Amino acid sequence: MKSIICVLLLTTSAIWIEAKRERYDEYTVYRIKPKNEAQMKLIDELGKNEGVDLWTKVRQSYVDIMISPKQKQRFHEFVEKHDLDISVFIENGQKLIDDEVKVNKPNHRIGLEFNFLYYYRLDVIYRHLYKLEAQYPDIAKVVTIGKSYEGRKIKGLHISRKQNTRTIIIEGGIHAREWIAPATTMFILSRVLNNSNLNQQNLFDEFNWYIFPVVNPDGYEYTHTTDRLWRKTRQPNNGSRCFGTDGNRNFDFHWREIGVSSDPCSETYGGPSAFSEPETRALSDFIKSQKDNLWMYVAFHSYSQLLLFPYGYTSEHAENNDDLQSIGNAASMALFTRFNTSYVVGSVYETIYGASGSSMDWVLGVVKTPLSFTYELRDKGRFGFLLPSNQITPCGKEIVDSFEALISQAEKLGY
Ligand SMILES: [Zn+2]
Structure with a gap:
């Protein structure tokens, strides 16, 4: 009898957890190719509505936008009225999420090998960092730089083979739903520790590395448990029903000037003040200390x-x-060599559109470190944020190749 009750309880609680998840049935991602500046402004405005989620920033080349079923009619009227050039990129968001759940089934039992076949929960990533620390005791150390709003630690790995040398800091996962970012930073970390390419190993050995795979741990966990497409932090906003701030609009450099929202319900809400989020405070304090x-x-x-x-x-x-x-061109060329994946290089403003308050701008503008970059990883919209986990390894390999060129070209230019 006891076991029957137990089974019943387990089943009902599983259903309850499932029911709590945000669903994206019939949510469609459209690609819009703006014909002019006026259309770009219109799309930007459109992105502020509920049920409308800009998957890419608004720019000349293309904009990907997810529309809820409720908004579809209005969206099509809008498209008609303004003569927008659209195509369907992802017909049904929920189907891609379901496909991902089917494939991404890592076994979370303690002791099981971390690998690059799956996207992992935070605890598995952190456990792996400690494992690497134990495996490379002379050169690797887990560091904790602070806590998230919900009290999760922000951890990374410090890798250093030489004393008093130049430091490289890597940040991943400030936007929660971009799962390939933490996975790729973990991949880089593995290659900094142990690389079969001796040129890369020798080059990487010269530096002092701090690698933080998940700087928005609350958001990241939330994408695993509740809403796969969550982007922001999880701090509540005073006087609003909407949670969270866009961490990459929250840094104190030209804060909330452009490409950022003052509406707490927006995906690009810059927060009530610069560094309002414990996560961005922790990260920026650490960067300043280095x-x-x-x-x-x-x-x-x-x-x-x-x-x-x-x-x-x-x-x-x-x-x-x-x-x-x-430096960017050299990195992009090296990246292309391996699998013919092409990356476009340029300043944010000129390549995409204005966006202020990013960690990258702050590092150059305030900390005055001249070498500051942001990768927007795979793909180009076929899967968007829902990139299948079998792309973690190829993505990681080409990025590590590009990193070698990024560093060598900077050295060649005298940095
Ligand atoms: Zn992002």
Whole structure:
């Protein structure tokens, strides 16, 4: 009898958890190709409505936008009225999420090997960091830089083979739903520790690395348990029913000036004040503490296949714009060599559109570290944020190749 009750309880609780999940049945992702600046402004405005979610930033080349079933009629009227050029990219969001759940079934039992076949929960990622620390006791150490709003620790791995050398900081997962970002930072971390390519290993050995795979742990966990397409942090907003702030609009450099919302319900809400989020405070405090030796900063996002550099807040060029372009081009060429994956290189403002308050802009503008980059990883919209986990390894390999070029070209230019 007891076991029957037990089974019943388990079944009902599983159903309850399932029912609580956000669903995206018949949510459709459209690609819009704006014909002019006026259409770009219109799309930007459209993105502010409920049931409308901009998957990419608004830009000249294309904009991907997810529309809820309720909004579809209005959307089609809008398209008709303004003569927009649209095509369907993802017919039914829920189907891709279901496909991902079917495939992404890592076994979370303690002791099982972490690998690059799956997307993992936070605890598995952190457990792996400790395992690597134990495996490489002389060079690897787990560091904790602070806590999220819900009290999760923000952990990373410090890898250093030499004393007092140049530091590279890598950040992943500030946007929760971009799962390929934490996975890729873990991949880089594995290759910094152990690389069969000796040129890469020798080059990487010269640096002091701090790699933080999940800087928005609350959001990341929420995408696993409740809403696969959650982007922001999870701090409640005073006087609003909507939670969270866009961590990559929350840094204190031209905060909330452009490409950012003051509406707490928006996906790009910049927060009530700069550094309002414990996560961005922790990360920025840590970066400042490394200021003297900080040589390069790299943030990982998805998707669109872009390698971006400052600035996002203005069309004006950074002082070292030409160097950043040359370094980015070298990295993009090296990346292309392996699987013919193409990445576009440029400043945020010129490549996408204005967006202020990012960690990358802040690192160059405030910390004054001249080498500051952002990768927007795979793909170009076929799966968008729902990139299948069998792409983690190829994505990781080409990114590590690009990293080698990113560093070598910067050295060649005298950095
Ligand atoms: Zn992002």
